[in-house]
Amino acid sequence: MATSSHAPLRTSDQAAWNRVLSLHSYVERELALALQRRHGIGLSEYRSLEHLHHSKTSELRMQDLADKVGLGQSSVTRLVGRLETAGFAFKDLCPSDKRGVYAVITDEGRQRYQAARATYAEVLSSALNTFTADPELGPTVQALRAIQV
Amino acid sequence: MATSSHAPLRTSDQAAWNRVLSLHSYVERELALALQRRHGIGLSEYRSLEHLHHSKTSELRMQDLADKVGLGQSSVTRLVGRLETAGFAFKDLCPSDKRGVYAVITDEGRQRYQAARATYAEVLSSALNTFTADPELGPTVQALRAIQV
């Protein structure tokens, strides 16, 4: 619950965003905890592996990966470094542009991703279901789920 | 954009959550940047001041504040510490339970909050409007805004 007494005078955008924040902090924490405890990887690691796994060529340029996981360049440098020491990915130089670096997923990385995948889906759904009884967040989750693109 | 080629086989919950993640990372970054550059405060500081300002008694227990801003206890200890050195709040012992600590907003804290308030609302709305043309995120923003509680 974010609103207090004293008439906060929020625009509807602020009310909407507060709902997003409440959902986000809870769900992300649940996902991170479950992934770490059941598979030994962090949320960013999981999402990187996901994108790499689904990439046609099993590889992604560092900046592309950064965009996909929503991090900055330097964070991804270190993230892929962690994946590398864990054996889940390695770096490969781009032959046509020697500045460019590809992050490439390994078989071990795929295996770990596939092992974690069910956990992610399951924890996500159950975390979202947590709010179904909430008068404010329940309808929000419902609305998010209903969107078809 | 989170989906790649290769048929990721996502549940609708995952698709919904990916939309939330995209929105969240962009909007929060915009808010944090604007608040820091135009008012010299971080997002957590702003939200703390918001809750303290709207509290009837101008004060909040540490744990209550933690719940409201979505942080852990220790983070709030340090957050209020920062507010204290900035002159925006101070700590006060609870007379009835000497373990308890209140964070109390100062006049200077109120002023800074009120100065930042317009920025927050404005940047939030414009950040959300950024997505109106997006085929996936546009409808999501619309849905979030439409919820009435």
Next chain:
DNA sequence: AGAGATTGCTTGTACGTGCAAGCAGAGTGG
């Protein structure tokens, strides 16, 4: 062909956060 600007990534550094341990005050049962 060469100077200057630009791109793609990495490194130095600082900061905010979480977890777990620590600690004082408050509550509880014999």
Next chain:
DNA sequence: CCACTCTGCTTGCACGTACAAGCAATCTCT
């Protein structure tokens, strides 16, 4: 009334991230 447990907050420590500077490769323009 004294141990025991519990509660509320703080401290020690480690980690992930961001920003800015650095650096090498590429591109551009004359």
